[in-house]
Amino acid sequence: MAQSTNSSSSSRSRDLDKLLLRPGHLVASTFEPGTQLRDDLEEYVKILVVGAGGLGCELLKDLALSGFRNLEVIDMDTIEVSNLNRQFLFRLQDVGKPKAEVAAKRVMERVSGVNIVPHFCRIEDKELDFYSEFSIIVLGLDSIEARSYINAVACGFLEYDSEDNPREETMKPMVDGGTEGFKGHARVILPGMTPCFECTIWLFPPQVKFPLCTLAETPRTAAHCIEYAHLIKWDEVHSGKSFDPDNPEHMQWVYLEASKRAELFGIQGVTYSLTQGVVKNIIPAIASTNAIISAACALETLKLASGCSKTLSNYLTYNGVEGLHTKVTEFVKDKECLVCGPGILIELDTSVTLKSFIDQLEDHPKLLIAGASVTHGRNNLYMQAPPTLEELTRSNLSLPLFDLMDKSSEGIVHVTGLAGKGDKKQSCLRKLRVAFKGVGGITDTDMAGGA
Amino acid sequence: MIRLFKVKEKQREIAENSNGMPPTKKQSPGELRLNKDISELNLPKTCSIKFPNGKDDLMNFEVTVKPDEGYYLGGKFTFTFQIATIYPHEAPKVKCRERVYHPNIDLDGNVCLNILREDWKPVLNINTVIYGLYHLFTEPNHEDPLNSEAAAVLRDNPQQFGTNVKRAMGGGHIGQTAFSRCM
Incomplete structure (x- = not known):
């Protein structure tokens, strides 16, 4: 056995x-x-x-x-x-x-x-x-x-x-x-x-979308009729109830409406499976x-x-x-990719305020970002515009960045602003790796390098 | 080449050292890009923006347009914006909150603006869309109608169209349809 x-x-x-x-x-x-x-x-x-x-x-x-x-x-x-x-x-x-x-x-x-x-x-x-x-x-x-x-x-x-x-x-x-x-x-x-x-x-590739007015006024294809039922007619009839593509009753309703419209305009080819295909963007597998x-x-x-x-x-x-x-x-990596890129390493004292951090970005040789807005995790720490958001985030400017970043020794922030010098300024979005001196394991490696 | 078993050891190490601190949730690339759009907004005086869910949810917001010329002078129109997580691959979803008498906006608030659908490109941004909305009010277009009755009046009898717009903005009826007061 x-x-x-x-x-x-x-x-x-x-x-x-x-x-x-x-x-x-x-x-x-x-x-x-x-x-x-x-x-x-x-x-x-x-x-x-x-x-x-x-x-x-x-x-x-x-x-x-x-x-x-x-x-x-x-x-x-x-x-x-x-x-x-x-x-x-x-x-x-x-x-x-x-x-x-x-x-x-x-x-x-x-x-x-x-x-x-x-x-x-x-x-x-x-x-x-x-x-x-x-x-x-x-x-x-x-x-x-x-x-x-x-x-x-x-x-x-x-x-x-x-x-x-x-x-x-x-x-x-x-x-x-x-x-x-x-x-x-x-x-x-x-x-x-x-x-x-x-x-x-x-x-x-960009998604193919039909103009709404074509759907509403001059449908020429079966897909136009289906999208009309899906995007315009649904809201007209079901006020406030959102369309659920996985609900067969909803799909059936769209199919019937699309069929009526196709008949009205003398268009052939509306079927249930085409309706599903158009609404859910399905390509036959x-x-x-x-x-x-x-x-x-x-x-x-x-x-x-x-x-x-x-x-x-x-x-x-x-x-x-x-x-x-x-x-x-063999595709190449985007060195500045916000998701997989390293981000630019910036070392700071724990006492540095958000305001002085933003000022430092303007002089940082790798960044030269003026008028930066700063995001950490899901929090918008400072927004330069529009005025309503600027007002809501202004009080953070005087707080230490270390505190705003939950007192972690290291973290990622994203900044947007105008990068470059003189006339060549360009709007940009950058990932920064902020490390605080004297917190956690960072000091050891720094000391070793410096000694 | 990765060293899978080294990875294994490291992961055990991370798990042991994590002290039960959950990793922080990040913003999606779409949200980051939207943040950039918002932080660089440069709105005309006729437009303003509000974030009903506070400063940390920018994916849902409202834009108010107060046209300073044309048929809709004196009106005030609010649009809701919903942004998908894969923005800017997908255009913002925009709807008008009021029922307005307009050739390019239907009675449910759907807006016919090319850059919101067939002509959307990832290089466009929120600023472009807001300018586009403003433009709809200064130059309504009878050639691409969503409200074909309003479009026909604008084409055949602009003066009557102006009168209808005023009545609709005041919360009156055009034919059988009641409109929202938006003055």
């Missing part, structure tokens, strides 16, 4: 062993092949999959089959009938149940030894501590908002040393997948080393695209965790519209 368990477990890791047990030339500098590595991957590496939809289902399956044993998955959605064509872990009787829970259960049933903890909630509902637990965060999401949120959380753990080099042990790697019809991307984000989501936010992108993400996750090969550097695009095209692009 023991014999047979043993042989089945070794046959399961047979392919993985070829990667993990043998030395190679294209491996990471930290790669230490051996059974210990395989065991450590199983035992210590904890991976969070964000999203249990089209990509999430694939990711959980791929990661479980890649030898990872400790997985968690977070998703706020419940299963809908329309998911079943590609979200293969779900069955008809699962409709209405939480995606995360069903996905976790199904993968655990099929892959023995893997433990998946589901979280049926919004990503914002979790404390930051929750996210710090994971070795790697893998994203299978469909929105900019959610990516931006997780990116900010992961980059929030990053610390820099006094030379502005990222501290490796505070880096929280992310692997991000995304698909849209026949197209997809997979990217590896090592905060502080490779560009974060916010460094390359410009990659996202293709199972194979999800499978390909997920496979790339799972492989990168394995490479990151084990070092068995160099990781993707750093952005893969896949296009299956005509034949097949993939390309890897």
